[in-house]
Amino acid sequence: MDRDTHSLKATVSSYTKYAKDLGPYSVPEEEKVKGNVITESSLSALSQSSKASPSSTNKCNIALGGLARSGKTSIHSVIFHKISPHETLFLESTGRIVKHVVSHSPFCQLELWDLPPELLQSDSESSPSLEDIVSICSALIFVLDTTTETPDETLQLLHQTIVRCYNVNPQIHMEVFIHKTDVLSDEQKLSFQREIQEHVDGELRDIGLDRVVSQVSYRLTSIFDHSIYEAFSQVLEKLHPQTCLLERLLDTFVGYSGIENAFLFDAVSKLVVATDSSPVHGNDFELCSDMIEVAIDISGIYSFGNPRNHTKEDSIQDSHPVGEESFILDHWNISSSCGYFFQDSSCWCTIRLGNGIVLHMKSVGHYLCLVLMARGEILDSNWGLVGYNIRVFSECLSKVIKSTRCCDA
Amino acid sequence: METERILSRPRTRRKVLLMGRSGAGKTSMRSIIFANYIPRETRRLGATIDVEHSQIRFLGDLMLSLWDCGGQDVFLDSYLDAQRDNIFSEVQVLIYVFDIMSTDVERDVYYFNKVIRCLHDASADANVYCLFHKVDLVPEHQRQAVFEERQRRVKESVDTISLKCFATSIWDETLYKAWSFMICGLIPQLSKLDDALLKFCEISEGDEVVLFERATFLVISHATLHSHSDVHRFEKISNIVKRFKLSCNKNQSHFHSLELRNSQFLAIIENFTSYTCVLYVSYRSDIQATAVKLNIQCAKTLFEQILGSDMESQV
Numbered sequence: 001m002d003r004d005t006h007s008l009k010a011t012v013s014s015y016t017k018y019a020k021d022l023g024p025y026s027v028p029e030e031e032k033v034k035g036n037v038i039t040e041s042s043l044s045a046l047s048q049s050s051k052a053s054p055s056s057t058n059k060c061n062i063a064l065g066g067l068a069r070s071g072k073t074s075i076h077s078v079i080f081h082k083i084s085p086h087e088t089l090f091l092e093s094t095g096r097i098v099k100h101v102v103s104h105s106p107f108c109q110l111e112l113w114d115l116p117p118e119l120l121q122s123d124s125e126s127s128p129s130l131e132d133i134v135s136i137c138s139a140l141i142f143v144l145d146t147t148t149e150t151p152d153e154t155l156q157l158l159h160q161t162i163v164r165c166y167n168v169n170p171q172i173h174m175e176v177f178i179h180k181t182d183v184l185s186d187e188q189k190l191s192f193q194r195e196i197q198e199h200v201d202g203e204l205r206d207i208g209l210d211r212v213v214s215q216v217s218y219r220l221t222s223i224f225d226h227s228i229y230e231a232f233s234q235v236l237e238k239l240h241p242q243t244c245l246l247e248r249l250l251d252t253f254v255g256y257s258g259i260e261n262a263f264l265f266d267a268v269s270k271l272v273v274a275t276d277s278s279p280v281h282g283n284d285f286e287l288c289s290d291m292i293e294v295a296i297d298i299s300g301i302y303s304f305g306n307p308r309n310h311t312k313e314d315s316i317q318d319s320h321p322v323g324e325e326s327f328i329l330d331h332w333n334i335s336s337s338c339g340y341f342f343q344d345s346s347c348w349c350t351i352r353l354g355n356g357i358v359l360h361m362k363s364v365g366h367y368l369c370l371v372l373m374a375r376g377e378i379l380d381s382n383w384g385l386v387g388y389n390i391r392v393f394s395e396c397l398s399k400v401i402k403s404t405r406c407c408d409a
Numbered sequence: 410m411e412t413e414r415i416l417s418r419p420r421t422r423r424k425v426l427l428m429g430r431s432g433a434g435k436t437s438m439r440s441i442i443f444a445n446y447i448p449r450e451t452r453r454l455g456a457t458i459d460v461e462h463s464q465i466r467f468l469g470d471l472m473l474s475l476w477d478c479g480g481q482d483v484f485l486d487s488y489l490d491a492q493r494d495n496i497f498s499e500v501q502v503l504i505y506v507f508d509i510m511s512t513d514v515e516r517d518v519y520y521f522n523k524v525i526r527c528l529h530d531a532s533a534d535a536n537v538y539c540l541f542h543k544v545d546l547v548p549e550h551q552r553q554a555v556f557e558e559r560q561r562r563v564k565e566s567v568d569t570i571s572l573k574c575f576a577t578s579i580w581d582e583t584l585y586k587a588w589s590f591m592i593c594g595l596i597p598q599l600s601k602l603d604d605a606l607l608k609f610c611e612i613s614e615g616d617e618v619v620l621f622e623r624a625t626f627l628v629i630s631h632a633t634l635h636s637h638s639d640v641h642r643f644e645k646i647s648n649i650v651k652r653f654k655l656s657c658n659k660n661q662s663h664f665h666s667l668e669l670r671n672s673q674f675l676a677i678i679e680n681f682t683s684y685t686c687v688l689y690v691s692y693r694s695d696i697q698a699t700a701v702k703l704n705i706q707c708a709k710t711l712f713e714q715i716l717g718s719d720m721e722s723q724v
Contacts, residue, residue, distance in 0.1 A: 290656040298646065298649065298676055349667070350668045
């Protein structure tokens, strides 16, 4: 529901911009299916336009707040350190401000500030204060535990925090993660969300902060299913200045290749960096991210099983991550055998499903993966075209990344 | 043709007893292997009351009748006494599950000993497997030591018969390893399958070919031309594919085939005979996926024959 309205908005905004830059594509329906080759010039025009609007540097600062034991550190550990959800039970409470630097793909460069619950109390005198941190953050994620025994206190704290953050940083995106929802039924989830939203909106209106209401988003999350990845991806898409551009790149790609959906994933965290603007069905995200996981796991098993390679010492040396790379992989809690997956840009994977849908994944470098969903019969008659379009897409992607880096410098 | 086979009566029946004391994890493991539960969901399972029978068709013609025996002391006492003949007659396999974290080892061993004696009287040539379950709860560096300690105590208590022990956990591939081993022991045409698979592997210029049962994704047979450092790889793949299958089911679809290639290898997973899937791996970069698929199609008839015919000659 939330997702639908979000993507609908994205569709409208991207198409209006699209039309301005390039003129509408008037490709007839059957020709679309037959496929067209994306011309590089049309796409490089897109990447040029990104230079005009670099709103900030690429590192996004996100603050994570909430009451004690609400699941802040668990969320971070599950997404970015691949700790299995049932192991998060043993995580210790965070007693001080912890800054986690996440630096995966160029579109997933984050600084996460894990805030201890005391910091959110109004009488806290710690330094740096909540205000100091929020002033440099572009988003605040407030984790609200649905299983809490003190709901009134939690809502009170949420309200306070929203007001304080808004006062320091009026541009900040406020995201409320209604967390640990795996125990609730779908109906309960929605009524929970409605209740909280109405309460917060009402209180904000009471003190005359009507405009803040639209700045607060609510998402239902749980670390035990895929919802936490979807919620975090949406936050990321909102924050990243390049999202709109990537979405248009993907739209062009999808339209010209006759496929249904295309997703750009950060391969390490399996967060979605961008999707095309056509609507996404129910669990497609989850399916695509599970597919990447399958590819990573099987690559991890067989990439170093090759006995012929053992005779050639140098090739093994090349393919093993060395020095800094292996340090990074350790930091991500990824074994070096799986890490190989992220370095090998020739990797691709195709999974066919019983209902005729084909999933195709191709790593496009920079720790990014492109995943396509298409009807089998269309894809099978178009492999050459799709392959070519993927190549053009990844070239453009590299240009976008390069131009962002130039802007940063 | 497939429906015909499904309707036809299975020709081989095997009685498998699943026993152990209450809370050891018998029903959990059964649900994961045969009913596609994910590990987390097993928390919802309640205690088994008396015996739960389930009929599982494996590889089409092999019928496992699995007796999941509730493990509370009252039930155990009754199996050993009043229900003795019913339970222990004509057993082919006994799978006895121990909770490795159990604090009452004395009593565990006491019951195991009694069960073994009853089994020995009624079905002397049954295979006995012991699973030391929930090893994930033991810190990793102690696992091997604790497992060996427990294994020694159990083996001492029943010195007359040979038994095979496994350390298992529902959270990793050890469970698949143990079950693959136990079930494979029941397949009569295993050696023929091994030979045919090796031949297929050589002809199609693969480096490894693995045969999985389609519904459970347990490993049936494999042919490996070059040794591989990871001994648990097949079970890992079972686990990986099964997890993905569940994800497909959520999307109202099912897994059909997979093709994966990077600069080091090519892997293909395809449906093979009516009841099996095949995994093909080659490290050669000049092998064409389409050719491999064609080879797999061609080999199908032979494997259907091997899997089908031998069951008949058994009867």
